[in-house]
Amino acid sequence: MRTFNSGAGNYKARTFLHNQTQCTRTHWIGALVLVFATHLFTRVLDEVPAPANTRGFNQLGRSSEGGLQFDGGFPAWPQRGYGSHIDIKIYVYDEYEIEGLKLKPLMYGKEGVIDVGICYQGQWGTQVKIHRLFQSSRFRTRKKDEADFFFVPTYVKCVHMLEGLTEEEINQTFFEVLSQMPYFRRSGGRDHIFVFPSGNGAHFFTSWATFLNRSIFLTPEGDRTDNKNSSAFNTWKDIIIPGNVDDEMTNLGSPLVEPLPLSKRKYLANYLGRAQTLSGRLQLIELAKQYPDKLEAPDLKLDPPDKFDKMEYFQHLRNAKFCLVPRGLSSWTLRFYESFFVECVPVIISDQIELPFQNVIDYTQMTIKWPATQIGPKLLEFLESIPDEVIEEMIARGRRVKCLWVYAPESWPCSAMHGILWELQRKVRRFHQSSETFWLQNGTIVNRNLEEFRNWRTAIPLP
Secondary structure (H helix, E strand, O other), rough: OOOOOOOOOHOOOOOOOOOOOOOHHHHHHHHHHHHHHHHHHHHHHHHHHOOOOOOOOOOHHHHOOOOEEEEOOEEEOOOOOOOEEEEEEEEEOOOOOOHHOOOHHHHHHOOOOOOOHHHHHHOOHHHHHHHHHHHOOOOOOOOHOOOOOOEEOOOHHHHHHOOOOOHHHHHHHHHHHOOOHHHHHHOOOEEEEEEEEOEEEEEEEEOOOHOOOEEEEEEOOOOOOOOOOOOOOOOOEEEEOOOOHHHHHOOOOOOOOOOHHHHHHOOEEEEEOOOOOOOOHHHHHHHHHHHHOEEEOOOEEEOOOOOOOHHHHHHHHHHHEEEEEEEEOOOOOHHHHHHHOOEEEEEEEOOOOOOOOOOOOOHHHHHHEEEHHOOOOOHHHHHHHOOHHHHHOOOOOHHHHHHOOOOOOOOEEEEEEEEHHHHHOOOOOOOOOOOOOEOOOOOOOEOOOOOEHOOOOOOOOOO
């Protein structure tokens, strides 16, 4: 706050013009009151919400502070670093516009028979959902020249899992698709967006490090430390997204399973997943054998009878105060997001995990992160020491942000897409260039042969 300096030390020494009225004590008091009133009025105006914008989400309750603000129960992104409203344009590539229909195999397999309905379900459904939501987005543009970003739809995790393409075929098809995209070459891929929804991340495209190392990845995976031994995630260019929780649980009206009151929950904690010969998971299953009244951790399998169906799974998940979230083959697991919808406190036991929207969400307020090297009775003793009132407070805070894990239309006041769009806004570039683009004194973009950008022919060399 500025301090008002009356200049009283200089007042007596000043010489005024012959006919100018000298300031009195009353004048000075009036001036001070006017300055204070002006300052107060300005502060009040600063608190007034920005006018509604046809391209922005509801901005009520927005703040210049760094964290999420809440209005009407829904989170709002801060103005600091993001702006007052979303103002971006995204071009979505059509599966038919790439010469030779090369984009289609990355969506439906080389025979074109992959059922997208299957790809839409399960924890990797974000690859389809995000594509469809961008297609219907009010931030979509059909003019490439005005786009801030270019979204490239691929369902490679699903296509590979259903044997529609091998990794070698995925790699070759990606290369052929990118060579048909002049705008990709113009920026070196910096303004192109790809969804990689699984622990494999971008590794399905084995040449990603050469050709996609500048592009924006939307992925739940911020680490890759198993047999790939490298991470495709870059915290400065990529965006961590939530996993795809089953639609029947994210339904606002009547979810498949409702949370239980804390007093009616049978267990202190649970872990409901397959061991997969992973040490952390095996330790929890053994710990449950020692403390069966406190920890539920059955050794689940892929097939019955040692497998829960969907209803059974969520009924068991809701029956504990804490949901333990150890790492799987990679650092992220869908169980973290599912726990919010049965309202048990997530206890993360995955040291390398990255979480969505960390720029604005303080996860210490609603989750616990425990060292993977400390799995044992000490963990249960610690969780048992937390009063129910504290657990209720953490659950309440989690309840306020769980809408950000839901892949819902923009008409919803809160969704994962809101968060993704805000994070993309921070990455808008005014200027596009790569090692294969050059420019002249009149602003014309040319290639190494001094051909203007509009005349670039495909297939083009990749940067």
